Amino acid sequence: MHEFAYIYLQNLPTYTTLSLLIPSSNHHSKIIKKKNKQQEAMDQRFSSCRGVSFEIQPHRDPFAIDAPRASQKSWLPWGSSKRIVPSGSVFSRSTSKASSHFCDVDTDNEDDDDSVLINIEEGYELDNNSLLPISNSVHEQLPKAPSKKLVLKQNKPKESRLSVILLDQGLFTVYKRLFMVCMTLNITGLVLAATGQFPYARNHATVFSIGNLLALTLCRSEAFLRIVFWLAVKVLGHSWVPLHLKTATTSLLQSLGGIHSSCGVSSVMWLTYSLILTLKDRDNTSNLIIAVASTILSLLCLSSLAAFPLVRHLHHNVFERTHRFAGWTGLILLWAFIVLTESYDPNTDTYKKDIGSRLVKSQEFWLTLAVTILIIIPWVTVRRVAVEVSAPSGHASIIRFAGGVKPGILGRISPSPMSEWHAFGIISDGKKEHMMLAGAVGDFTKSLVSNPPSHLWVRQVHFAGLPYLVNMYNRVLVVATGSGICVFLSFLLQRGPAEVCLLWVAKGIEQNFGKEIKEWVSGHPEDRVIVHDTAVMGRPNVSEMSVAAAKKWGAEVVIVTSNPEGSRDVVDACKSKGIPAFGPIWDS
Structure with a gap:
């Protein structure tokens, strides 16, 4: 009798078994019955892993939602991860956290009866109930104690978004190497000038300061960079051009922000050096010129501090407005500084009015004119x-x-x-x-x-930007999450020089993005467009999917648009398999 009862209990669903073993109130019985109904409905097509549902036999149409899914209750202030899965073969959950990045879109109308709260922001899982959903196999087993690896993952401290942006992208990225090379050249020139071994730099310190301003402006001039990117595609966008040359160019163009930020700091150093020399020779200048130069230096320092990663990350609007208005004010004062220095006569301590010929011969004048034109161009449009x-x-x-x-x-x-x-x-x-x-x-x-x-x-x-360089390659895998799809959709609507395969992860495709976008991505062969709807298929491991899709497609390069963590994971996974990959970087 006892043996029969044991076998009978073994073949009952888990929650029914627990209801027989654990005394409970009527309220608990209702909850257990509700769980049983959900479990029976889901077992036909879904398997669950710690509160995240995965479709065992996905539809041929990845957008179809005709079966009930495991409800989820999550702490998602920004939105859940969006992942793509080729052939439904990858079922592991991505290790990337969701973010407030524009590529993340989520829905709020989730049910409230799931057993696990996934706190994406904090990077760990919080059990809301001691009962975990378990697949309804022949021999049901009670939940096991969490492994040491899982416990360590749950106890992992919160990973700062700033640390991901600045550190997890690598200590020796192209961006940081460009920063250091530019900074080293400027420091070397400054040291040589200060020691008397570079007389030209000593006598034209202001020229070097404005020259750095011109360089940093070029690195951020959208009109200039549009020409540079176009030339890169025209010159290197041929099948006979070596792949390593294309990827090196892509890394360089993506990381021009390193030169921009380095030149900003260098311009402050050169202007400081110039002001020190001027103060040592006060007899040949005026207090007004010193005051204007000091104000320009203060504004450059203010702009540099506002662009400091911590400030820019936490107070982006402050950074943007400070950078803009301090820059404009500094440019106006720079023109005043040039006019004053060219018109000042130290012998009479007066300012001459007829200085046109002297301005034309001034290097500072032409450099400042170039900076001014580059800054004005986007605003006149x-x-x-x-x-x-x-x-x-x-x-x-x-x-x-x-x-x-x-x-x-x-x-x-x-x-x-x-x-x-x-x-x-x-x-x-x-x-x-x-x-x-x-x-x-x-x-x-x-x-x-x-x-x-x-x-x-x-x-x-x-x-x-980076997506434009898709045109440089022959076969490219583009990976997008959420609304990051927008920058890649044009490659589906317009035939370009590159053969493009799209890998898109999002939640509730038609519900969140509309019927039109759904039709655009669904009207292509499965080998060219792979879509994973997390509302149907759960959260996959995008990194593994990207590697698998890149190998299947024969992609020369992978380009991803996601949140910083997701982009980093995909890029690292692809590079570990020898596949060149690029994603958005800080200050790219």
Whole structure:
């Protein structure tokens, strides 16, 4: 009798077995019955692993949602990870955390009865109930104690987003190497000038300071970089060009921010040195010139401090406005400084009016003129244009503009051009219109959903970034999560020089992104477009999926657009398998 009862209990569902073994109240019985119904419905098509559901036999249509799924209750202030899985073969959950990055879109209408709360922000899992969902096999087993590895993972301290951005991307990245090379050259020149071994630099310290300002402006000039990226694709975008030369160029163009930031610090050093020399020779200058130079130095220091990673990360609007207005004020004062120094006569302690010929011969004049032109160019193209904003869901909006755009191009929009600008990838078929897909994660992007504007400010000169360099290669795997898909959709709508395979992970494709985008990505062969809807198939390991898809596609390079953690994981996984990979970097 006891043996029969034991066998009977062995073949009962886990929650039923527990209900027989553990005394409970009527309330608990209702909960257990509810769990049993959910378990029976899910066992036909789903397996569960610590509260995350994975489809055992995925639909041929990755967008179909015709079976109940395990409900989830999570602490997701920013949104859950979006992952793509080829052939449904990868079932492990990604180690990447979700973020407030624009590529993350999530929904809020999750059920409240799941047994595990996944605290993505903190990077560990919190058990809400001692009962874990267990697959309904022939011999059910009670939950085992967590392994040491899992305990260590759960007790892992919170990983700072800033540490991921600055440290986890590597101590010897191309960005940091460019920073150090540029800084070393400037420090070497400064030391030689101070020791009297570089007389030209000693006598023209201001020229070196303005020269660094010109270099940093070029590294951020969208018009100049559009030409540079176009030339790179035209010159290197041939099949006979060695792959290592293409990837080296991609790394360099992606990391120009290292030169920008290094030149900013170097300009402060050279101007400080110039001011020290001026103070030592006060008899040949005026107090007004010293005051203007000191103010310019103060503004450069302020801009550099505002761009310090910690400040920029925590207070981006402060950084952006300080950088802009301090830069403009410093440029105006720089013109005043040049005019004053060229017109000042130390013999009479007066300022001459006829200085045109002297200005033309001044190196400082031409360098400052070049900086001024580069800064003005994007602003003369600013226009207020009519837009059509639609919101497929409360988590994303689609902004439509007139005019077609080439693939891989990005644009900037603003509700108030003097205060803030936001960059988005552009979706276009190259004909009559183009669109931007904006995930609602910040004040501005949320306002696009809640209060759609009829007009927005735009810069008519669009700029090129990392996605544009897809055109340089022959076969490319592009990986996107959430609304990061927008920058790659144009490669599906327009045939380019590169053969592109898209790997996209998002949650609730049609619900969050609309029927139009769903149709765009579903109208292609499965070997070219792989879509993973986490609402149906759960959260996969994007890194493993990317490696598998890259090998299957025969990709020369992988380009990913995700949050910093997700991009880092994909890039590292691909590189470990010998596949060149690139993703967004800090200050790229």
